[in-house]
Amino acid sequence: MLKMHLLRVDLTHKEIKASNVPEKLEKAYIGGKGIATKLLYESLTPRIDPLSPENIIIFGIGPLNGVNLPGASRLTCVFKSPLTFGYGESQCGGFLAPKFKKAGVDFLFITGRAEKPVYLLVEDGEVEIKNATHLWGKDCYETEDILRKDHGGEVFSIGQAGENLVRFACITHRRGRQFGRCGAGAVMGSKNLKAVVVKGNGEIEVADPDGLREFRRWMNENVVSKLESMKKFGTPSIASLTNEAGVLPTKYWEKGNFEYFEEISAESLQKFVKKSTSCYGCSVACGKIRKSKDIEVEGPEYETLFALGSLCYNSDPKSIIIANDLCDRYGLDTISTGNAIAFAMACSERGEIDEKIRFGDGEKIIELVKKIAFREGIGDVLAEGVKRAAEILRVTVEPVHVKGLEPPGYDPRGLYGMALAYVTSQRGACHMRSCAYRPNLAGVIDRFSTKGQAELVKDREDFYCVVDSLVYCRFLCLPIIGMDWKDVSKLLKIVTGRNYPIQKLKEIGENIHNLTREFNKREGVTDEKLPKIFFRYPVKIYDKDVVVKEEDFEEMLKEYYRLRGWRSPDQD
Ligand code: SF4
Structure with missing residues (x-):
């Protein structure tokens, strides 16, 4: 090597x-x-x-x-x-x-x-x-x-x-x-x-070129072929599933289902698609260039669609495309930007700030994206993220975040795995550290039950610590349909010539995750709390009022700590 x-x-x-x-x-x-x-x-x-x-x-x-x-x-x-x-x-x-x-x-x-x-x-x-x-x-x-x-x-x-x-x-x-x-x-x-x-134009060496050819054939037949919907619609392909399941965050986390969803669904967005794009060497080509008037943008991805769409109660796809383009130009994370704007809308609706920022106002969203990027007016406060913005504005609207990071588009009230995954993710509320939303949404694990969630989250966190060390795309390593431990072990041998048995990879993944937690402990970032709204304020799922039950959450967290061999949360 x-x-x-x-x-x-x-x-x-x-x-x-x-x-x-x-x-x-x-x-x-x-x-x-x-x-x-x-x-x-x-x-x-x-x-x-x-x-x-x-x-x-x-x-x-x-x-x-x-x-x-x-x-x-x-x-x-x-x-x-x-x-x-x-x-x-x-x-x-x-x-x-x-x-x-x-x-x-x-x-x-x-x-x-x-x-x-x-x-x-x-x-x-x-x-x-x-x-x-x-x-x-x-x-x-x-x-x-x-x-x-x-x-x-x-x-x-x-x-x-x-x-x-x-x-x-x-x-x-x-x-x-x-x-x-x-x-x-x-x-x-x-x-x-x-x-x-x-x-640079150096050569990229592979220990076993024949093995790589065979692996590519296997991958195209067994992994890429299962991503047809992503290939056609891009990441918004999952939106109808989250909306139907009642976990599409809507109106600043008030609801899990968007009445005007059809207007921003993946199918509706198809009329804007001009072409597909891909990363280096990838036949999935999940990137979609969408065009509205003179604006052309690669997106919106699912996370942008939820953040600048349903979370802001915005059903106007054109304004989402324009705001997406501005975020990419100015260099703004769309998930945090959408959360910050929707938070301001909730504050305005309750009359807690002077600015009039109405839910569903696409023009206002575009204006606020600019104000955040240039730190103008209320944008200067929102540019601090929702946690600090709430402190500065002294509002009673709860800022929804974990460790200061605003969450992505999966409401944990209908996805117990995500309730746990949001707090155990060391970078803050994140769907990608464990991808626990996938097996929960697919019904592989009961999404309203604590059973098996801690084991799932721990295993996937360790796995993706390895994937991010390869460094490989998540979409080819998704739970159920993508590469798993044994495939990564085989591929590493083919490319590097080194043996990485599955057990060894699992230890490496666990060590990396532990290291990120040690980093946070050293920095004093030890908060493993889910926002209160998820415990106290129900969303309607299939006509039932659903919250994350506090005792269920504690049970999952305790089990997760046990599996990791850490001290229990209340001792830490
Ligand atoms: S590498 Fe991943 S993100 Fe890039 S086109 Fe392929 S599937 Fe999409």
Whole structure:
């Protein structure tokens, strides 16, 4: 197996150091998230301000990136989150990870703060710090266009939201692909780092090329073939299922079913689809370019559809498309943005803020996206995320978040697995750390019962810690229909020549998850609480009033702690 290369960039002192990742780290953590998290944990000074120069952001690939397989395309990044003040992580699809591999750079470790705006040019194992004064103030689309014209290669960048330190600013690549959650864009902005360009044409070696060909055939027949609906509609394909099941968050978590759903369903959105796009080497091509008037956007993904649609009680698909486009341009995480806007709507409806922000007002949503990105008026408060916004505004509307991160589009009142998964996810309320919504929605596990949920969440969390270390796309590794432990073990052997027995992989996954929790404990982020609304305020599901029962939640959490071998929540 080839050595993994690490480039360290100190923007304050303009210092660059290259080294190999120690072999024992590779063996213990595989790559991507695993190694990056270990480096972050060991290098970060505890309790620093995440927007200070001392914060570190690490981009990393894994052993499977760049091989000719659907899904082998994701780049991971880890950092201390300016939104949660705890462990921050995000993964981005597209074409970045294979390019890093071809450039001979496995990890890009960035700390410090440049005196003036800069971008990094990573090329064939080296990195150069370049002046970006001419790019500051430009949006992500403009920045990427300029840098690709100047250098070629692949680019990721921040927009005005990252420059303005919006706490949930994201990083954009190829317009429609993002490092979305936890505020990685604000961390780049705080470092005066506008963008990174990656270039390289190195070879990608595979230990067993025949084995890889056979695996690709198996994957196309057994995994890709099961993603037909995603291929046709993109991620909104799941929306009719969540709406029907009563778990589509609506009107700022008041309801789980949207009366005007038909207007924003995947089927309705089809009339806007111009073409499909895919990440490197992927035949699923789940990206959908939708066009409304002169706006063309890759999206809306399901999470954007719920956040800027049903959560804001907005049934106007055109306004969702326009707001989605602005979020991608300015570099805003659509889940947190939609939650922040819907929170403001709830406050306005109760007369707790002066601004008139009506539920369902698509024009207002567009206006607020701009105000958040540029921190204007109420947008300046919402740019802090709902947890801080509620404190600043002193309102009684409960801000819905876990550890400060706003939740995605799965109401836990009708998905017990998600009630647990939201609190055990170390980056805050997240659906992707465990994907527990899938087996719950599919009926593989009773979604209103505690039974088996802790075991499911723990196993999937450990599995996805490994997947994010490969670094592989979730959609090819979904519960029930995607690759599982044995397939990953086999694929690692084919690509690296190394043996990773299933039990060993499970231990690695568990170690990585434990490390993220240790990180949070060290930072004082130990909150494992579900928002009160889910316990106290029922949603109607099949004519029944449904809440998460507190005793059920405690039972699941206790069982989860037992399985992890941790002390019980009330002792911690
Ligand atoms: S399934 Fe979609 S997100 Fe995943 S690699 Fe393929 S195109 Fe990209």
